[in-house]
Amino acid sequence: MARDVMEYDVVIVGGGPSGLAAAIRLKQRARESGTELGVCVIEKGSEIGAHILSGAVFEPRALDELIPDWKDKGAPLDTPAVEDRFLFLTRTRAFRLPTPSQMHNHGNYIISLGNLCRWLGTQAEALGVEIYPGFAAAEVLYDDGGRVVGVATGDMGIGKDGRPTANHQPGVELRARQTIFAEGCRGSLTKTLFQRFGLRDGVDPQTFGIGLKELWQVDPAQHRPGLITHTTGWPMDFKTYGGSFIYHLAPQGGVCQVAVGFVVGLDYENPYLHPFEEFQRFKTHPAIRPAFEGGKRVAYGARALNEGGFQAIPRLAFPGGLLVGCTAGFLNVPKIKGSHTAMKSGMVAAEAVFDALKDGSSGGEVATYPERLRRSWLWDELYRVRNVRPGFRWGFAAGMANAAIDTYLLRGKAPWTLHHHADHTALKPAAACARIDYPRPDGKVSFDRLSSVFISNTNHEENQPPHLKVIDAERWAREVNAVYDSPEQRYCPAGVYEVAEEAGKKKLVINAQNCVHCKTCDIKDPAQNINWVVPEGGGGPNYPNM
Helix, strand or coil, X not given: CCCEEEEEEEEEECCCHHHHHHHHHHHHHHHHHCCCCCEEEEECCCCCCCCCCCCCEECCHHHHHHCCCCCCCCCXXXXXXXXXXXXXXXXXXXXXXXXXXXXCCCCCEECXXXXXXXXXXXXXXXXXCEEEECCCEEEEEECCCCCEEEEEECCEEECCCCCEEEEEECCEEEEEEEEEECCCCCCHHHHHHHHHHCCCCCCCCCCEEEEEEEEEECCHHHCCCCEEEEEEECCCCCCCCEEEEEEECCCECCECEEEEEEEEEXXXXXXXXXXXXXHHHHCCCCCCHHHCCCCEEEEEEEEEEECCXXXXXXXXXXXXXXXXXXXXXXXECCCCECHHHHHHHHHHHHHHHHHHHHCCCCCCCCCHHHHHHHCCHHHHHHHHCCCCHHHHHHXXXXXXXXXXXXXXXXXXXXXXXCCCCCHHHCCCCHHHCXXXXXXXXXXXXXXXXXXXXXXCCCECCCCCCCCEEECCHHHHHHHHHHHHCCCHHHHCCCCCEEEEEECCEEEEEECHHHCCCCCHHHHHCCCCCEEECCCCCCCECCCCCC
16 A cells, blocks of 8 residues: 655654754744744654653753743643752661752752643644654655655554554655654664764764653652752662652642652663662662652653763754754753753754755755754753763762762863763673662562553554564574573563573563563663664553653
């Protein structure tokens, strides 16, 4: 069956903060100039916000620029930051430390980023942006000259055997003069663009963390609206980068909610480390547990996040397209914020694309986009913190000392730049590492993975080709399993991977229906033998208020 073709001036892949900010700014510029501009956003989640997961403390700087009257328009920024706390944990005690300057949150808001994106979606649609949730971009389209000319969504109704079922519907080609890729961290199409255009040549490899988050209803006596707490130390060892966040949201309808999460840097060494179990163990700490005793866990999710920073920013423009937001890697790690930088990159991209199209360009490389970014506050902000995260490769104590020197003495203007290596190269063989004995979940503040996946509202059509692909099964057996004891069993936060035995041989079982689209397997597999591709549109988690 032939695919339908829809044509636009600009197609945006991804309905997160960067993609929606780009769409809104494009339409604002068109309205200001009295011109027509066809703008389309496609989103693989079942709705805008369904796959959005972040802490999140939000800095409104970019939103102030994009929609200055956002308060009057009802943007869901309801919890002003009131107090910052930064704790160092030992196994039994908590010590309060001075809050690093980048983590001061005066003027910021504790939010649900998913709900902010839902609101941004309504603002975009009011300007005439066409938004299509439930459509997963599965293929980049090129013309005969190799220029990007849009994307195609995946076919629906393909069975596990790769053949069309009775419900088969071919994908749709969305063609555009410019395509903006806003897929988020570790975008599946962006990976192919990196390879085709050499966008990562000459820059550091991107590095990542895995962030796990839960939303709780808590006892009002334990609730402090506007309180922001971050911790470091236990349960991480002194070689592993990681820490927690606890954010108290304003009561809604008399319900007191707290967002709690844990981040583990994916450059960890021990293949027996289990990020999900570290998160569960963290909540049992004597200084942390009381906040959740007697409460109810109502949502769970996980997502990889970029940690490579300034050194890992790829080439951002290529013939027919641009990269924005977390797909390009604009997270400010020391600040623990990336939404404001993502939005700013989308806005700058929109300005550059609009001016290029206005001048008659219909598919060349928008070279002014990276030039404009370099003149923006985003570029300066990331440059000044570029040496903080890489310093933690020397361990916790040296990393903290380096961060203090870089921040307070050098003020981000060191004449050198620290570099880092790809996360998948960091794992040591299992024989060289100690197993970690994790406590059993108590069902009160700590839980197992499968019950957690259940409250992420994850669902995939069962009769479809698996979207998690092991490239070489024999290599998995002789290298990943034999040398590293199959670490995907542990680093996956959703229990997707299991090792089974069949006819005396070990094999990897993939429970793709559990996948929460975190992309950790695509990043951390030591053989780079797992490829994450999009499932049918609408599949995956459906995060409420996350």
